[in-house]
Amino acid sequence: MDSEKQYKKRVVVKVGTNVMVNKDNRIVGPILKRLVDQIARLYEEDVITVLISSGSVIAGKEVLDTNNIENDTVRRQVYSAVGQPRMMRHYYSMFHDYGMRCAQVLATKRDFDPGKHRENMINCYEGLMSQGIVPIANEDDAVSLSMSMFTDNDELASLVAELINADMLILLTDTDGLYDGHPDHDDSSLITHVTTDQRVEQFVQSSTKKEGEGRGGMESKLNVAKKTAAKDITTFIANGKTPDIIMDIVHGKDVGTRIFQEDDE
Structure with a gap:
C-alpha cells in the first residue's frame, strides 16, 4: 500500500441489515463479497471508501440463537458484542483476498460532539485512509x-x-430508492432526483421490521439524506443487492434516488 496516498474522491457507503441477509435472517456471504469487490475496484481508481456496516446483531444471533436474557437492551448488547468480531472476520478475509486491509472503528454519538473525542475520530479516519486501509464503522452497541x-x-x-x-454518501437498502407509491405496486415509479427543499415525505412507506433487523427505514434514510445533502454531500438511496450499484453511482449513472442541493445540479 502507498504511504500517505491521495485520493480523487472520498465515498461513505452504508449497508443495511436487510441488504446482507436472506429470508431466514442469516448473513449472505456472496453479497458481502460483491460489496468488498466494488470497494477494491474503486480503490484502484483512487477512490477511498469508508464502510458503515450493520449486521453485528444478526451475526450474534446466529451464534446465540437461544438465550435466557430477558432485558431487550442487554440482549442486543450481547448479540452485538458476539457478532461484531464475526462481521470483521468476514470483511478481513474478503479484503485480504484483494491485498487490502480494513480496520474496525466503533463509536457512540458522543464521540462526534465537538472536542477531543471528535478530534481523535478525525485523526483515526485520516490515518487509516492515508495508508489505504478501509475503515469499517458501526455503533458501539455494547x-x-x-x-x-x-x-x-x-x-x-x-x-x-x-x-x-x-x-458522496451512499445509503444501501433492499429497494431501488424512493418510490411515489409502495415499491411492490406496479403503478409505482422510482423518484430518481430529490432536492433538499422538495416535499416528498408523503411518498415514504412505513414498514414493520422483524426483531433483530436494523432500526432504520425509508423515512430515516430520506431525513438523513436531506440533512447530508444540505452540507454539500450528495447522497444516494439505492438497492445494495443490485450488482455493481456502488460503481454505477460513483461513475455517474442514473440509478437509485439522488438527493442534492438544487444549486449543485
Missing part, C-alpha cells in the same frame, strides 16, 4: 446507552461523511 445511541446507522453514516469531508 456500551451505547439511550443518550449516546444513534437513531440508526443512517445517522452514523451521515456524521462520518461530514467528519471526513466526503464527496
